[in-house]
Amino acid sequence: MATATPSVDLSEAMITTVTPAADWVIVLPLVLALMGAALLLMLRQKRGIAPIVAMLAVAGIIACEVMLLAKVLQVGPVSMTMGKWLPPFGISFTADIFGAGFALAASIVTLILLVYVQGEREPGDGSDGFYSLVLLLLAGVTGSFLTGDLFNLYVWFEVMLIASFGLIVIGGQPIQLDGAIKYGFLNFLATSFFLLSLGLTYGLLGTLNMADIILVAPSANPAAMAGVAGLLLLAFGMKAAAFPVNAWLPASYHTPPAAVSALFAGLLTKVGVYAMMRALVVLLPASRDLLEPLLASIAIASLLIAPLGAIAETNLRRALGFFVIGGIGAVIAGIALPSLHGIGGAGFYILHAILTMTALYLVAGLIERLTGQTDSRRMGGIYAAHTPISILFFVLMLAAAGVPPFLGFWPKLLLLEAGLAQSGLREGGAVDYLSLAIVVALLANAVLTLIAGSRLWAHIFWRAGPEGELSEHRSGKLQPLSLREARFGLGATTVLVAIVVLAGLMPEDLFTAARMGAGDMIDPSRYIAAFGLAGGTP
Incomplete structure (x- = not known):
């Protein structure tokens, strides 16, 4: 089989101009x-310095990403290539609206989390490398959102895996080691599948630059490219914890401290499903069309099975893990409905999940602090003892279920619009039953998630005491939050929930950004032009 050649001649591939500042x-x-x-690794023995340095670094990252997002909104996708080689030979970093927006959201929740952990950790506790690993994880997440090269994406996945593996075992408790084995094995396997797909892609196309893949993939063997797309779907599906390769997430995310769980739930699976969206919608759209029935089936199964798992679960953070999986199903539903509304809804949902899932796990950490328990059957009475936390959980539960006017409602509205448009019901012609099934699954997911969340809220907050004969008697085992826990933990969580509420009440700009981001994915001509490869169109 002939190998496709890169779209840039080697003799013209050297950069001779200086990159603008x-x-x-x-x-x-x-x-x-x-x-x-x-720097934090070198300063880990200096008491009290680590959290300040970490927060300053993340604040600087946020400032840079605000400027980057503003630039992308103004001029479209922008790209920078490392070294002296032009694309597709050099490693490019490229930002479009979705990539820059998700990177900014990831940095914001990381800063809030760094404030939150000050209520859990001693002021001078930095010798375990926690803050270094958090910044390393943020580097991996940011690199994954901003890379324009598939092999570079693999590198950032490895950075994320190393950092997350270190975070999950901090403390060395048996339950953490058990969770680390389950988490590590499945993610190492997913990384291996990803690496295999990269080798096949390079062998078939002669390039791993994303813009160049868009240009040369249509001329490659369709069956071979469909096989590559299937491998990418498997690898990214495992990373994202989509059904049926999702069992590792609820088995591992409840084992580290709550702040680490929040970071994982808000960032890691979102990187996986974002990579799936970029690979299948932007890079290999013809292969995505072939895989559409499979994508729809995965989305429907994830949407339905995840909230049922949450209803059956009694461990609070394990139940929230199923909420995360249900959200992944919603994003994959958008990938299976590749219209402006479908891709826009999927991107919008990723942003919502980054904020809402992180906040849910932070609230779960506060609940565990109050009760000293992780099992919801042994909790109760928090509404009377600490009403603000009960309100925060209730709001987030509604947002996760997609109840208007909270943030989760708007991306689901876009996805429902995409499903109804593709189903053919409005035109009165032939009905696309798979698209109609996605619509039904999205609605069922909202109802089931609301039931699961209401059950948790009733058991943890509304019921006076633990499950059993004394459940109607007020629990005397609650431990009030210390001043430090209330100031940092509750304060940081309240700020994040406020962001979720305000974004839900004023979604106009997010709608606009979602449509623009979806437009650049469906028609990647501006994305290709950012690399300097505008000589052809896919």
Whole structure:
């Protein structure tokens, strides 16, 4: 089989101009995260310095990403290539609206989490490398959102895996080691599948640059490219914890401290499903069309099975893990409905999940602090003892279920619009029953998630005491939050929930950004032009 040739001649592939200073904003978030992680590792014995340095580094990253997102909104996708080689030979970092927006959201929740953990950790506790690993994880997440090269994406996945593996075992408790084995094995397997797909892609196309893949993939063997797409779907599906390769998430995310669980739930699976969306919708759209029935089936199964798992679960954070899986099903539903509304809804949902899932796990950490328990059957009475936490959980439960006017409602509205449009019901012609099934699954997911969340809220907050004969008697085992826990833990969580509420009440700008981001995915001509590969169209 002939190998497709790159779209740029080697003799013209050298960079001879200096990169403008303004373009460095694309890579500055990565530089700050990596340098900050290294500095924190060197300063880990200095008491009290680590959290300050970490927060300053993340604040700098946020400032850079705000400027980057503003630039992308103004001029479209922007790209910067490392070294002296032009694309597709050099490693490119490229930001479009979705990539820049998700990177910014990831940095914001990381900063809030760093404030939150000050209520759990001693002021001078930094010798375990926690803050270095958090910044390293943020570097991996940011690099994954901003890379324009598939092999570079694999590198950032490895950075994320190393950092997350370190975070999950901090403390060395048996339950953490058990969770680390389950988490690590499945993710190492997913990484192996991803690496295999990269080798096949390079062998078939002669390039791993994302823009170049868009240009040359249509001329490659369709059956071979469909096989590559299937491998990518498997690898990213495992990373995202989509059904049926999702069992590792609820088995591992409840084992580390709540702040680490929140970071994982808000960021890691979202990177996996974002990579799936970019690979299948942007890079290999013809293969996505072939895989559409499979994608729809995965989305429907994830949407339905996840909330049922949450209803059956009694451990609070394990139940929230099923909420995370249900959200992944919603994003995959958008990938299976590749219209402006479908892809826009999927991107919008990723943003919602980054914020809402992180906040849910932070609230769960506060609940565990109050009760000293992880099993919801042994909790109760928190509404009377600490009403603000009960209100925060209730709001987030509604947002996760997609109840209007909270943030989760708007992306589901876009997805429902996409499903109804593709089903053919409005035109009165032939009905696409698979699209109609996605619509039904989205509605059923909302109802089932609301039932699961209401059950947790009733058991944890409304019921006076633990399950059993004394459940109507007020629990005397609640431990009030210390001043430090209330100031940092509850304060940081309240700020994040406020962001979720305000974003839900004022979604107009998010709608606009979602449509623009979806437009660049469906028609990647501006994305290709950012690389300097505008000589052809896919």
